[in-house]
Amino acid sequence: MTEPKEENIQDALADQKQNCLFCQIIAGKTHSRKVYEDELCIGILDINPANPGHVLVLPKEHYPILPLMPPSVMDSLFVSARKISLAMLRYLKAEGSNIFIANGSAAGQKAPHAMIHIIPRTASDGVKTFTLPQHKIKPEDAEKLQQLIAARVQAALKEATPVKTT
Amino acid sequence: MACIFCAIASKKVQPKTVYEDEHLLAVLPDEPAVAGHILVIPKKHLPIFEEMDDTLTSHVFSIANKLSIALFESIGAQGTNILVQNGIPAGQEVAHFSINILPRKENDLLNLEWQVKQLSDEETSTIELTLKEGIEKLQQTDKKAVAEKQEATALSVSTGGEENYLIKQLRRIP
Numbered sequence: 001m002t003e004p005k006e007e008n009i010q011d012a013l014a015d016q017k018q019n020c021l022f023c024q025i026i027a028g029k030t031h032s033r034k035v036y037e038d039e040l041c042i043g044i045l046d047i048n049p050a051n052p053g054h055v056l057v058l059p060k061e062h063y064p065i066l067p068l069m070p071p072s073v074m075d076s077l078f079v080s081a082r083k084i085s086l087a088m089l090r091y092l093k094a095e096g097s098n099i100f101i102a103n104g105s106a107a108g109q110k111a112p113h114a115m116i117h118i119i120p121r122t123a124s125d126g127v128k129t130f131t132l133p134q135h136k137i138k139p140e141d142a143e144k145l146q147q148l149i150a151a152r153v154q155a156a157l158k159e160a161t162p163v164k165t166t
Numbered sequence: 167m168a169c170i171f172c173a174i175a176s177k178k179v180q181p182k183t184v185y186e187d188e189h190l191l192a193v194l195p196d197e198p199a200v201a202g203h204i205l206v207i208p209k210k211h212l213p214i215f216e217e218m219d220d221t222l223t224s225h226v227f228s229i230a231n232k233l234s235i236a237l238f239e240s241i242g243a244q245g246t247n248i249l250v251q252n253g254i255p256a257g258q259e260v261a262h263f264s265i266n267i268l269p270r271k272e273n274d275l276l277n278l279e280w281q282v283k284q285l286s287d288e289e290t291s292t293i294e295l296t297l298k299e300g301i302e303k304l305q306q307t308d309k310k311a312v313a314e315k316q317e318a319t320a321l322s323v324s325t326g327g328e329e330n331y332l333i334k335q336l337r338r339i340p
Contacts (some may be wrong), residue, residue: 033294036301043301045294050280053293066248067235074231075224082223083304084297085252086216091300092293096253099215100278103234104245107270108278119280121255129280130249131257132266134197142182145202145241146194149233150184152240153192156232 017062022113026060036084040076043084043118050119050127053092057081058115065103066114081116094120098130171262175209185233189225192233200276202241202269206230213261215252230265243269247278 017023024030026042035055036043046054057080063069069077081099088094100117102109121127173179174193181193190208208226212218218226227248234246247268251257270276285293317336 033290035294035298045290045297048282049285051283052285052289053297055297066231071228074228075220078223078227079220082215082218082220083308084301087297087300087304089216090304091296094253096251096256096258097215098256099248099250099252101248102245102278103247104270106243106272106274107245107247107268109245119256121253123255125255127280129278130251132199132203132249132251132268133276134199137196137198137201141201142194146182146184148240149194149202149204149236152236153185153233156236156239 013062013064016064016112020062020111020113022058022111022115023062026058036080038076038080040073041080043080046117050098050117050129051121051125053088053094053120055084055088055118056115057084057118058113063114064112065109066101067103069114077116081118084118088118088120092120093122095123096121100130169211169260169262171207171260171264172211175207184236185229187229189222190229192229199266200268200270200274202237202243204233204237204267206233206265206267208263212263214258215250215263218263226265230267234267237267237269241269242271244272245270249278 021030025032025044033045034042035045036057040061041057041059043055043057046056057077059069059073059077061073063073066074085097085099088097098117098119098121100119101115103114119127119130170179174181175191181191183191183193184204185192189210190206192204192206195203195205206226206229208218208222210222212222215223230248234248237243237246247266247270249266249268250264251259251266252263268276321333321336
């Protein structure tokens with residue numbers, strides 16, 4: 001019963017990849033303004049920038065969300081992000097940067113190709129989006145959340161280190 | 167101890183910890199942006215992203231990713247955001263690098279959508295070129311640093327006559 005399901009997932013992914021604008025950009029079939037490239041990732045200017053110089057860093061391979069990305073690709077992505085952020089500070093006269101990832105449409109993910117946004121910031125740019133609100137929380141609610149999340153994290157770490165038998 | 171995050175990381179202040187390892191602490195902030203908001207704080211005091219090294223960068227974001235997955239599974243988040251406020255203009259309030267992980271649900275009260283700032287083609291081309299050249303310079307510097315390190319390692323393991331030969335080679339590099 002599990003095999004057909006696996007096939008369906010692979011088919012769905014292949015479909016998604018074929019219709020993915022970013023895969024087309026990476027394949028050179030659609031124009032983009034590329035500012036960075038290495039073996040595993042590229043960096044391009046966002047066509048809907050929050051600020052001038054807003055860059056998207058994405059893996060050349062298609063992964064719908066960050067959790068599906070292999071560790072080596074993820075590492076490369078974030079190391080590149082740091083370099084690009086430094087370039088913004090040094091060469092675009094940015095005074096700071098926001099690093100932003102959206103996993104899932106509820107979080108604002110617009111395209112099915114996982115990516116990191118790097119947004120150069122200045123004191124006078126008027127961008128309010130990334131100033132987070134601060135809410136009071138009842139101590140008992142905070143306790144409950146802490147326990148739930150900590151327990152899940154512990155369980156996940158145990159699951160992540162399976163013993164190989166072959 | 168002036169830095170509140172250093173105080174939290176060293177447990178001088180009692181945080182609500184959800185994960186800890188040798189390099190970082192993940193806690194629930196006292197005034198979250200949304201219920202389940204997690205703050206990842208490296209134990210080393212580094213004010214901004216650019217001062218981190220590659221190894222620590224990979225590690226903190228790898229954990230941030232795992233924590234964001236845990237939010238889906240523990241509190242039923244439908245999506246997650248990972249946000250770094252790097253520098254005061256970017257919203258950084260404590261001069262100690264940290265990562266925010268935010269659980270999201272459809273129609274929750276958090277709005278992280280920006281207003282698009284459209285530029286002319288010319289302005290965009292200028293930025294594209296400036297950034298591209300700047301990044302290339304940084305990549306060249308990195309490559310040079312790696313090469314120099316390798317030379318230094320080679321030098322330190324060589325002996326006698328061979329050492330003089332390697333010093334001569336080094337002096338030839340422009």
